[in-house]
Amino acid sequence: MYRKIAAVLAAVALAVLLPSPAQAHGQLAFSDPVDRSTLTEPRESVRLVFTEKANTAAYFTVKAPDGTRVDHGWSGGEPKPLASPVQELTLRDGNWEPQLYKIGFPTVIPVSHWPQTGVYTITYQSVASDGDKVSGEVRFDYQGKITAAPAGWQPPTNQPDPILLGQTTAPQQPAGSGGATSGAVAGPAAPDSPTWPYWALAGLVAAVVLGGVLVHRRGAPRRR
Template identity: 85%
Template sequence: MRMSRKIVAVLAAVAVAVLLPSPAQAHGQLAFSDPVDRSTLTEPRESVRLVFTEKPNPAAYFTVKAPDGTRVDHGWSGGEPKPLPSPVQELTLRDGNWEPQLYKTGFPAVIPVSHWPQTGVYTITYLSVASDSDKVSGEIRFDYQGKITAAPAGWQPPTNQPDPLLLGQTAPPQQPAASGNSVTVSATAPAEPDSPTWPYWALAGLVAAVAVGGVLVHRRRTAR
């Protein structure tokens, strides 16, 4: 009986470990956005901003889409690094161990918006690669309820696609971003594979099935 309980406990622990993200996936992420996610914007503006804990990769890819899916972005540029409103904790690899590190400086990506053709929910998407080769991606959605503005003369929605470097999670060389908090990123951090040979969800399902089977067998033996 004790042995069965130990087996079930070990299997459950393995399942949890499989489902938890790798610490390496926590580096170089979005600190905050302007406008913030799920907020309402009531005035048109010339650009939106995404602020990261390190300088965005030169090949980073950003889009801003109107409610009907039309893109209204046109390029992006890096803004002046500034202190974050509140420090962001991430994990840094030091001497083979993942240690918590507070990041106090934010590095903006400024994305110009050509015009505001509709009211409704706009979506900002971002795709980049951190300096340790981890993928950085996500989206911000906000409700625009401001004045409708016309497109610039000769405007054509952009059709560019992400750089293959981003899709392959291979970061081109870049200079370390200057920071006032003396935070450095280890160059020895291992790159995470884009898609593991054995999918995590399948492995977790197998472990869970084995655990459930062990419990059922134990109950049948006890019932006897």
């Protein structure tokens, strides 16, 4: 009996610690250059293609091997059909259901110059239309011609918008529509009112119950 209880609690703890299915929403479909590929010619921009339009507050960087940023701004490209549809999970009537996304929404990031050969890193942070965070990086090896920085070039120093760090509420946009709608932005949470993530509370409850079961089992008299 005690083993069954322990097994159930372990399953509950595992379930609450696993990422939510919603985290698969609005993710990167593919990139150009492809992750871990080699680029042999300089180009004016790189592209990231998502299953929905990037949030207006999205943050993108392109860094040279020495960490210097060579990006300057970003813009949304024309939506195009994906060569391979991407499956994500969508919440409908309280259930997570698979849905195929056949249209890709490009984000074009201009590259100022190519100062070195080696591994370049593209990073992205955004918020999906349902509020899920979208973030990651793409790394590729540049082995092309070294190009000089434009006259008066200064590496950008902008930082992610507070909404990408969970400090405010992101404006929402219709999933896969390519258009953004305005939304109210909430102020920062009060520093004196911390909240616990639901998975931490569930894990704590499971640990307490499991500890009580083990103590009760040790204290129970053995039958002969």
